[in-house]
Each structure stands twice: as structure tokens, then as C-alpha cells.
Amino acid sequence: MSAWDDVSAPLVVVGDVLLDIDIAGSARRLCPDAPVPVIEQATELPRPGGAGLAALLAAADGREVVLVAALADDEPGRRLRALLEPHLEVAAFPLHGTTPCKVRVRAQDQSVARLDTGDGEARDGPVGPRVTEALGRAAAVLVSDYGRGVTRHAAVRTLLTELAPDVPILWDPHPRGEAPVPGTRLLTPNEDEAARLTARDNVQIEGSGLSATTRRGRYLAERWGLEGVAVTLGANGAVLCNGEPEPFLAPAEAAPGDPCGAGDSFAARTTEVLGDGGSLTEAVSAGVRRASDFVKSGAASAVAERLARTGSPRIPPQRGDDAWDVIERTRRAGGTVVATGGCFDLLHAGHVRLLEQARRLGDCLIVCVNSDASVRRRKGSGRPVTQSADRVRVLQALAAVDAAVIFEDDTPVPLIERLRPDIWVKGADYAGSPLPEADTVRRHGGEVVLLPLLEGRSTTRLLATTKGITS
Template identity: 50%
Template sequence: MNRPLLIVGDALLDVDLRGQAERLAPDAPVPVVDGPLRDARPGGAALAACLAAADGRRVCLVTALGADEASAEVRRLLAGRVRLVELPLDGTLSTKTRVLASGAPVVRLDSGDGRAAGPTEEALTAVAGAGAVLVSDYGRGTADVLRDALAEAAARRPLVWDPHPRGGAPVAGARLVTPSQSEARTLAAALADGDGRPAREPGRDAARAGRHAGPEARSRAGHAAGSRQPAEDAARLVRAWGVGSVAVTLGERGALLSHGDRPLLVSTPWRASGDPCGAGDRFATAAAGLLADGVLPEAAVQGAVAAATRYVEEGGVRCVLRGGPPADAVDRPARHAEDARAPDAFALAAAVRARGGTVVAAGGCFDLLHAGHITLLEAARRAGDCLIVCVNSDASVRRRKGAGRPLVPAADRVRVLTALGCVDAVAVFAEDTPESLLRELRPDVWAKGADYGVADLPEAALLESWGGQVVLLPYLDGRSTSVLAERAARAETRP
């Protein structure tokens, strides 16, 4: 649906200085960064606005900018991406500069102390007319000067608040609040119990108790405290703020959603590696966009976790702002959608080839996954350094197997396959044969069950054209999707 989104918050300027580090300075044990290149991009609420626009949404950003050079650079970077409604800025715009040595950050330099100086009629009108709002609060005052208007908006439409410990509390009635785990801990600890005492810190209490216990007891206590604390913090914040729900982001573990009672843990759909800078903004914008489209908070958080995971895997903010693949907010598109191809399958194949490894691919319908499939896939994985499974789309299965198939839709078949430890990536193809997909993947090995013959495989000549080969693997006799389906049908008809 991609409905429009209003983003209210504090813009920043993010700068990366990237260079190579091959030696330490003679006067201190610090790396010497040679020939750093400057890479500037919108930060804070300005980054959130660009990420939402990358989803194909019409975005209006309400933020404070001034007459300083950092503000002028953010204006240039936002031009053509979003509609900008400016508030006056008292001071200079905050700039965060990371110095990266051979890709690893070694230090961050912060400058600028500007704050929003007050509302404008244009900004108040934009908030009043918005269909959905994301507040990206970085503690620089934009949300504070528009607080009354935001409170009115929260009573009438979806409003997501991405908080900051140095900012104000979210307005009552916000649909969803999205702190990180450390932010939730800080915000919850700052609250006071009814008797005025500081909030209890579960992790600290467990640690104190653990000092007087044995090693096994200490391990159990630490694990329990680590799993409890985000849930307790989220529930406490829901009650204290009077908001609909709090989703605590847990980094590579996903997110925990609480309405003030039993929490919902949403795990990441796969393990991503990459630069996590901006992943929290990606999560908040995806969740806000999905709520704007009318989904429930539970579905919005699931989509936001998938979007943030893919964002990190595909290169983070630099990929999005430079026109790379958009970070889809709804689901992992290629792994969970019919007739789509997982971009990570191609990236994985390229990475394995680059380090001299062997790329193995296997294909099929995988309708009603059974022991024969598992035997084949495990053997295929042992034949190389990664296994990419090519799966027929639903339409392709129907053409091959008949109107009653598939029994399991493509999205579910892909989910089951990606859960297998022997499978590294999955790609779905819409054609009757995987030749077009294989031509793009260019695997070194194409693995098939021994119930086929090489002469029966039209892919064999294709693999040989780039030096690949078809490998037949032993197939577990007596296992068949058709047999399982017939057996299940007979069982249903018995009295």
C-alpha cells in the first residue's frame, strides 16, 4: 500500500572518514589512518526519512535546520528525496563523524549543540493533517516543541515514537515505541516506583545475588536475568507512558514486543553480518510504515525485524542512500515471496567464489519436505562450501504437478528450507526449469538425486558451459511427496 508518512524529529549530519590502517602511530598505540575519504549522509530523523522514501513512500520531514554548513549539507542531501518542513534551529546542527580504519570504526567525533527553537504554522499543519507519524527523537528538541500537536495526532492515527534517553517521554496514546535494549534499560531505570524509590534493576539484582552462589547457579541466574530484563523494562514503560505497546530492539536477536503483559519475541529471520549503523532507524521506519498501511503491531514488528536484518545484510545506509536494493519493510521478499529471487543467494555465491570456494546448488519443488529431501540436501552441502536451494514457484509446481499442487505454498516451503542447517540460501524461480536462475548463480556443482540420469537433465550442458558439473547423489528410496499425500488422503477418508 505504501501510504504517506510524516516524520518528526532531529536531523543530524553523519560523516564517515574511511581509510586504510597498516601501522600504529610512533607516539601512541593507535592506528594511523592513511588517505581517508569523506562520506557524508543524512543522519537521525533525516536518515529515517530517506529510508522511508526508499520504501517508495511519500515522506514529509519536519525538522530543525539552521544557517550553518552542516544544515546546508543536509538540505542538499535531502533534495529530491523528501518534502522538507523546517523549524528554526538555535545553534549549529549536530554532526557525528566516524573514523574507520580498514572498515572498522576506531573513534567517533561529535560536534554541534543546536536545538529546535520553536514550532511553525507549517509544521503544526503538517502534523495535524498527517495520516501516520513517526517521531524520531534524538534529544535535540524537535519533538518537544511540537509535543501538544503530536499528542493530538496520537489520539487519532498511528504514531510511532523512536525515543532517546535525553529526549522527553513519548506522548500518551502512541501506538508503538521502539527503544533499543540499552535505551529501554536506561529509561525504565529512570522511572520511580510509587514510593519514590528508583526502579529496580533486574540484571543488577541478579548479579549481586550471583556473587554468593556457585558457578552453575550464577550461570542460570545471569541467563534468566538477561531474558527477563527487556520484557520487564518494556512492560514498565508501557504502563508508565500510557502507550499502546513497546518494542525493544535486541540487535541480532530481533525484537521483543510488549503491550504491558506477556511479551512477544520476534527473532531475526536469518543472521546478518554488516554495518549496523542506522538499523534502529530502519526498524522504526519499517514499523511506522506498516502501521500506516493498517497492519497490527505484531505484524509491524515482524516486518520491521525482517527489514532491519536485510538492511544490515545488504550494506546498511550506504547501500540505501546510493540507490542500492531497497530494504523492503514487509517481509524478507525473496525468501518468503513467490516468484522472487533472494538477492542474498547471489551475494553468497559471489562471496564464496571470491575466496576460492565451491558453490553448490540443488533444486526442486520440496512440497512436503521429507527424509529423502533432507538426505539429498545434507549430501549436497558436503560437496562444497555453501548450498543454495532453487525452489519452484507455486505456479511452476502447478504446471508440473497438476492443479492440486503444491500442497504447501512457496512462502512456507522457503521458510522450512531456510531453517535447515545444511541450507545457506534459497532462491525461487518461476519458470518450469531453473536454467535462467542457474545462469545467474553460476554454481560450480548442480546436485540432483540419483533417480535422475545426467541425460535427463537439460541443466547439464548449461553447467558445463562455465566449467561446472552435475553431480548425482544417492536418494533415499521409498520417500516421496506423492506417496505421503496419497497416504494422508486415505487416512482422511477412513471412518
């Protein structure tokens, strides 16, 4: 039986909480009295930050979560409680000073400026019975250190030290924070944090890239007697140093977008798996997958939007080919949506060239892919050679493709009714032939564009050459 089977065993998040606010709008002109953008139609979207975001994301999975943190009795502190308490238990002790706040000003999904306020820090003193009780029931503990004193608090450190032999503790560090308590199972710095933590000991590990990062991870694991150190690599995933001769690399799925909060998402999910009895490699792999899904779903900005719209922080299931989110983001930023379609069976250089040219026509490219049954109806019983899921995966690996979506019909017309692309692209081999989708594209204000083909490249020719198959 795992710890999660005991309803009295929550995931406990310990650390510094901030109030994060995005002021998001559009910027189409400069201020007349200074060369700065004017943010119009701005909306304020608040969310918990730091350990608060990690706790909220864990609670969104349906886990019982207790947040142990220092909170101030000021207006930002009360806003934080209102954002957190509907979703998890807050076991708080006093924060001395004012609540730390980070305000990002954003336009077209890009940060324009950040304003930091608040001087609050946790100082030694009683933490109260709720904190002691919460840690005493913990199935796993995530320590989310943002350098504001919670991990320096003597009573908190004593409780964590007593807990470490029996309960997995994941320590997400900060260069201005504290060393993990003895018995901590996993440390999760990013590359910069690993370098700064190593340099803080006056240890020089020269170089960059995976080799230097792995050496820093191994040093930190030995330095603090940890079972493992997982250094997060942003879009490249995470590398785990756990005493084995070779490091374990958990690669990330391609997930373009705002990475704000991805580290908290990684840490929360990794801690959940450790609490569920998973190994370090299982936990780190699951954490990387969750962080990729988190970025795909819109990251921390989307958490704030969901809280404002529905009151829930839950991340919607990722479809992997979520064209709708891509289109929504592109149109919200005033961009041009380009789409194309086809079987893309045995992807070849001609396909790649067409897709690259199509992507340059706008701000995103959606590829409509014939389902396996649709290909068979068009090409015969011997096709497709590659099933639809694999064709989509290969397409989504191309830098030119923002999303791919499968359609079951003989033509993409029903799908185009929903996508409504600004530009629909086909190859020049369709010149002079009626396109069944052309009227639909134009009815919704779009245009059809034919692009030149790469001479001599086709799936049919490839099959005939390699297998003697014709269609």
C-alpha cells in the first residue's frame, strides 16, 4: 500500500510564498513621451507564486495538500489566502514585513517589465500546532525555497530533519536559500542554480553543457549526502545524478511557450511520485512530462486565467495536437494562422520544404492529417505505411509545425470549418484542379495559396523504389 492510500497522509509543501500578478494586454503603439509600449485593454491576473504555486499545482491533481508557509496579515497576504484556501489547507505562521509580490507586465504573450515589491521574511519563533501536525502526517514533502527564510527557520528545520529518515523530501533550492536538511532524498536545482550552489562552496567546475552540469550535480549530491540531484535543463528536460556511473537523462517534449512556473510543476509532480513509492528515475521522468504539459497548457499565466474564469487551477488534459490552443494564442496576439493538409505518409524532403515555406507565411502552422481510414479510402488497402499517431509525432517534431490534428473525413472541409485558417496551403500539383476546401476557406475570410513542389519527391515514388509498390 502506498502512502497515498492513507487518506490522512497529505503531500506537504514547505516554503516561501509570493503573490504573482500578470498585467496582460496588447501593445500596438509607443507612448508619445517615451520609447515604451502602451499596454491597452490590460487585465490583472493574480496567482500564488513560489511554494504557493507548487502546492496549488499538486492540489490540482486531486491530492490532499497542506502548505506550510509564513504569511503576512496585509492585503497581498489576504489575497494569497483567498487564492489558496479553496483548494488546499494552509498551515501558516507569521511573516515579518510585507508580502513579496512580483508583477509581470505582458503584451502578446511576452514580458515587457517586472516589478518586485515586499520585504517579508520568516524569522525564528513558534510555528504552531497545525504546522507540526501537518508534517507529522506527511506522505512526502516538497521544500520550495525562494530565499525568504522559511527553510532557515529553526523550528521548521528541526521538524524536517526529524522527518527525513522516514518520509521522502524533495528540496527545490535557491542560491540565497539554505542547504537541505540531512536525509533529503532529492535536490532539484536548475542549471544556473547548480552552478551558483557549487560556486558558493568555492568549488570551480569549469565548462558548460551536459558534462559540466552532471559534474556539478554529482558534487552537490556528495556534498550534502543526497540520494540524487536532478538538474532541470529547461526545454531539454532534466539530468539525474544518483550515484550510478552514468547519469539518467529525462528528455522533455517540445513545448514552446512561457516557461514561468514549469520548475514548480516539475517539483510538485516529482514529489507526488516519490510519495507514491516511485523510484528517482520514475519520479524525474514523470516530473518532466508534467512540466511539458504545464507549458503546453499555457503555464503560470493560464493558471491565473483558469482561477479567474472557473475558480479551478486544474490543468486540462493535453491532446498532444492541440491546434485550438495554438490558434487561440496566435489570434489573441493578432497573428496569422496558416494551415495545410495531407497524408504525410513516409515524410520526405518535399513535405519538409512545403511545410517550411508554409510556416513563413504566418505566425503558426497547423497541419491537418488524414486518418488511417481516410488514407486507405484515397490510396488503397496498402496505405498508409505509417499509422496516424506516428505521422503526427514526426510532423510535430519539425520546427515548422506548431500543431497537427487528425481528421476522419475524405476532405478536411469539416475541420477547416472549425479551424478557419487565414491561409490554406496546398502544393502546386493542385493548380488547375478544383479544391473542395477552397470555398470554405474563403467563406471565412481566408485565402488559398499554392506553393512549388520539390521535383521528383513523392511517397508513391519512394514506395515504388524501395518496395516495388505502386498506387
